[in-house]
Amino acid sequence: MATTTMEPKATASTATHARSRGVNWRKVVNSVILTLFAAVLLFIFLVPLAYMTFTSLKTMDQMTEAGAPLYPAEPETWVDPETGEEYPVYIVPLESGNENLALVTRGRRASEFVDPNNPDELIAWEGSWRALERPWSWAPAWSNYVEAWVQINFPRLFFNTLMIAVIGLIGTLLSCIMVAYGFSRFRFPGKNILFTIVIATIFLPAAVTIVPTFAFFQMIGWVGTWLPLTVPHFFANAYNVFLLRQYFMTIPMEIDEAAAIDGASPLRILTSIIVPMSTPVIIAVMLFHLVFAWNDFFSPLIYLSTEPNLQPIAVGLSRFNGIYGSNPPLIQASALMASLLPIFLFLISQRVFMQGVVVTGVEK
Amino acid sequence: MSATAELTRGGGAATSGSAPLRKSRLARREAMWGYFFISPWIIGFLIFTLAPTIATIWFTFTNLRLDISAMQFVGLANYELMFRDAGMWSSLLVTLRFGLISLPVAIFLPMLLAVLMNQRALFGKQGFRTGFYFPYIIPFVASIFVWAAMLNPETGWINMFLRWLGMENPPNWLLDQRWVYPALVIVGIWGIGNAFLINLAAMQGVPTELYDAAKIDGAGPVKSFLNVTFPMISPVIFYNLILVVVGLFQYFTVPLVLNQGNGQPGGATMFYNLYLYKNFFVFQNMAYGATLAWFLFLIILATTMVLFWSQRFWVFYPTGDRK
Numbered sequence: 024m025a026t027t028t029m030e031p032k033a034t035a036s037t038a039t040h041a042r043s044r045g046v047n048w049r050k051v052v053n054s055v056i057l058t059l060f061a062a063v064l065l066f067i068f069l070v071p072l073a074y075m076t077f078t079s080l081k082t083m084d085q086m087t088e089a090g091a092p093l094y095p096a097e098p099e100t101w102v103d104p105e106t107g108e109e110y111p112v113y114i115v116p117l118e119s120g121n122e123n124l125a126l127v128t129r130g131r132r133a134s135e136f137v138d139p140n141n142p143d144e145l146i147a148w149e150g151s152w153r154a155l156e157r158p159w160s161w162a163p164a165w166s167n168y169v170e171a172w173v174q175i176n177f178p179r180l181f182f183n184t185l186m187i188a189v190i191g192l193i194g195t196l197l198s199c200i201m202v203a204y205g206f207s208r209f210r211f212p213g214k215n216i217l218f219t220i221v222i223a224t225i226f227l228p229a230a231v232t233i234v235p236t237f238a239f240f241q242m243i244g245w246v247g248t249w250l251p252l253t254v255p256h257f258f259a260n261a262y263n264v265f266l267l268r269q270y271f272m273t274i275p276m277e278i279d280e281a282a283a284i285d286g287a288s289p290l291r292i293l294t295s296i297i298v299p300m301s302t303p304v305i306i307a308v309m310l311f312h313l314v315f316a317w318n319d320f321f322s323p324l325i326y327l328s329t330e331p332n333l334q335p336i337a338v339g340l341s342r343f344n345g346i347y348g349s350n351p352p353l354i355q356a357s358a359l360m361a362s363l364l365p366i367f368l369f370l371i372s373q374r375v376f377m378q379g380v381v382v383t384g385v386e387k
Numbered sequence: 388m389s390a391t392a393e394l395t396r397g398g399g400a401a402t403s404g405s406a407p408l409r410k411s412r413l414a415r416r417e418a419m420w421g422y423f424f425i426s427p428w429i430i431g432f433l434i435f436t437l438a439p440t441i442a443t444i445w446f447t448f449t450n451l452r453l454d455i456s457a458m459q460f461v462g463l464a465n466y467e468l469m470f471r472d473a474g475m476w477s478s479l480l481v482t483l484r485f486g487l488i489s490l491p492v493a494i495f496l497p498m499l500l501a502v503l504m505n506q507r508a509l510f511g512k513q514g515f516r517t518g519f520y521f522p523y524i525i526p527f528v529a530s531i532f533v534w535a536a537m538l539n540p541e542t543g544w545i546n547m548f549l550r551w552l553g554m555e556n557p558p559n560w561l562l563d564q565r566w567v568y569p570a571l572v573i574v575g576i577w578g579i580g581n582a583f584l585i586n587l588a589a590m591q592g593v594p595t596e597l598y599d600a601a602k603i604d605g606a607g608p609v610k611s612f613l614n615v616t617f618p619m620i621s622p623v624i625f626y627n628l629i630l631v632v633v634g635l636f637q638y639f640t641v642p643l644v645l646n647q648g649n650g651q652p653g654g655a656t657m658f659y660n661l662y663l664y665k666n667f668f669v670f671q672n673m674a675y676g677a678t679l680a681w682f683l684f685l686i687i688l689a690t691t692m693v694l695f696w697s698q699r700f701w702v703f704y705p706t707g708d709r710k
Contacts, residue, residue, distance in 0.1 A: 053508050068518070068522070070544065071530075072522070074536065075533045198428070201425070205423070208421075226629055228684055229637065230660060230663060230680045231681065231684040234443055234446060234673055235438070235442035238442075238451070258432075258434070259427050289424075314524055320527060325668055336526065340529060340532070345647065351536055351542065355532070355533070358533055361529045365525065365526060366521075366525065368524075376524075384582075384623065385585055
């Protein structure tokens with residue numbers, strides 16, 4: 024697969040490094056500057072992830088309050104141990120420097136404060152307390168996740184997405200493996216033209232088939248069920264067929280010829296030789312499909328618009344945004360929860376995943 | 388194939404005839420197996436691609452609606468309606484305008500990023516590669532919400548940063564007609580992951596000898612990019628270009644998710660495909676939806692044909708074959 028193009032490069036460059044060790048300072052400085060530049064770019068590129076995480080842990084109060092920090096935090100308060108009453112804490116500029124004091128009596132021109140460490144003594148301060156800033160301390164509002172989880176009915180959405188994804192996954196695997204095997208191992212009239220058509224469908228705009236397809240599913244009563252989202256996957260798709268075919272073609276023909284001489288049928292050769300030898304690419308196809316199903320928005324939107332209980336996560340998320348659009352922490356919490364499974368899958372299998380992308384993109 | 392079998396049978400059962408006979412029988416068996424294995428795709432192609440495409444054309448000549456069962460043949464009425472429909476033209480213009488802003492970003496940003504990642508001097512290549520690809524796997528709808536919130540004029544970090552830099556009135560982004568297209572480009576920026584990886588892999592596949600030769604000829608980094616890297620990766624750029632163009636003509640998910648497809652601000656996000664979706668799905672006018680879809684398909688087809696033709700000027704195939 025694509026590994027072959029990447030591995031030798033890496034070893035070659037370490038070899039050059041070894042040869043010129045300890046000499047070329049200019050090169051080192053160049054490398055450091057370049058790497059720093061790339062790191063800044065990557066930081067900018069990924070900073071919305073921090074935004075998503077931080078916002079998902081903020082309270083609505085913090086969202087609307089001016090001067091609030093970027094991270095989830097709460098303004099400090101002080102509870103009078105005697106009366107049990109809660110007072111806001113402000114940063115008060117005194118002659119001795121800034122101090123964190125609790126505001127006990129509000130006044131327009133002058134106010135009275137108390138030092139939480141020495142609550143018996145009242146401190147009078149002249150000036151408007153409204154102009155003072157408050158000290159904030161880190162305080163993540165985990166309850167947003169609980170609320171989003173319940174409000175969006177996350178378990179339901181998760182279950183729906185997973186079911187649609189897994190049924191489609193079975194269909195994709197069965198059909199794409201069969202079709203790729205057919206294209207990689209057998210000679211038959213029209214093979215090249217048919218394969219060209221397979222590739223051409225990648226470029227076919229989906230808009231051109233959507234209207235009659237919808238009408239057709241409506242006619243046979245499938246609208247409002249999972250069937251339009253799952254059944255088509257049992258009929259192969261161009262990307263995965265191409266990816267699998269490229270891999271199958273790297274398996275030497277001699278292996279299946281030997282098995283054929285031993286009397287194995289093509290079906291038998293597929294299941295007991297080709298499939299076991301292609302685990303990496305099959306895993307890549309599975310990952311692609313799961314990520315696809317997690318992402319799929321338009322088809323579930325039109326086929327399940329009347330059935331909120333059957334909708335997958337992408338549609339549920341967008342519906343949730345329509346209702347809770349004015350509550351950013353809940354929106355970000357639900358967006359983050361929806362992303363967790365794809366992120367997890369990617370992190371445990373990034374190599375296989377990225378190689379798959381490269382094969383479908385470069386080798387055509 | 389069957390003709391040969393007939394001939395050999397007619398020629399008598401001589402030993403000389405039995406070899407081709409067996410061969411053709413084997414060939415036929417092989418072909419049968421081949422068709423058997425690709426049959427899921429053939430059936431799927433007929434049902435889910437070819438039949439609907441033909442049906443789309445047929446629908447355009449009818450008055451089919453989802454809510455009314457009676458259907459009549461209406462000739463070219465849908466086409467007449469469409470060419471007079473100001474909504475269609477303005478949505479087409481919106482799509483083209485956004486496409487012209489978005490296309491360079493979608494092509495050059497992944498390419499430049501790949502150039503950076505392909506520098507020999509860069510430390511931690513693997514980590515950077517993963518990092519820049521990573522947001523691609525975040526569900527698209529989730530990433531739309533994240534970026535839209537980043538672009539919020541009041542609470543978003545982008546405007547906070549711009550204010551911190553000293554800008555007094557940073558743009559209203561998604562709410563401002565003048566800024567909505569750049570804002571939509573930013574919303575989609577995490578989608579460059581695939582194109583970036585493909586560009587990078589293509590660059591890594593360029594033989595180092597070519598760079599050495601360019602260096603001997605006195606080429607600097609820019610010249611060697613223009614004369615070595617670009618031609619060598621041009622097939623991949625072409626592939627990306629086709630996918631991006633086909634995708635941009637059908638762009639509409641972001642406005643649909645962000646504001647339920649109401650076209651705000653001021654109709655600037657009423658994209659062609661959104662207009663199509665509204666006609667076919669919301670107003671249930673199947674026939675008119677199909678007409679819009681068919682017209683879009685013809686526009687995309689014409690554009691991709693021009694692009695395929697343009698290959699001869701800028702796409703370099705080392706072996707001389709052309710897709």
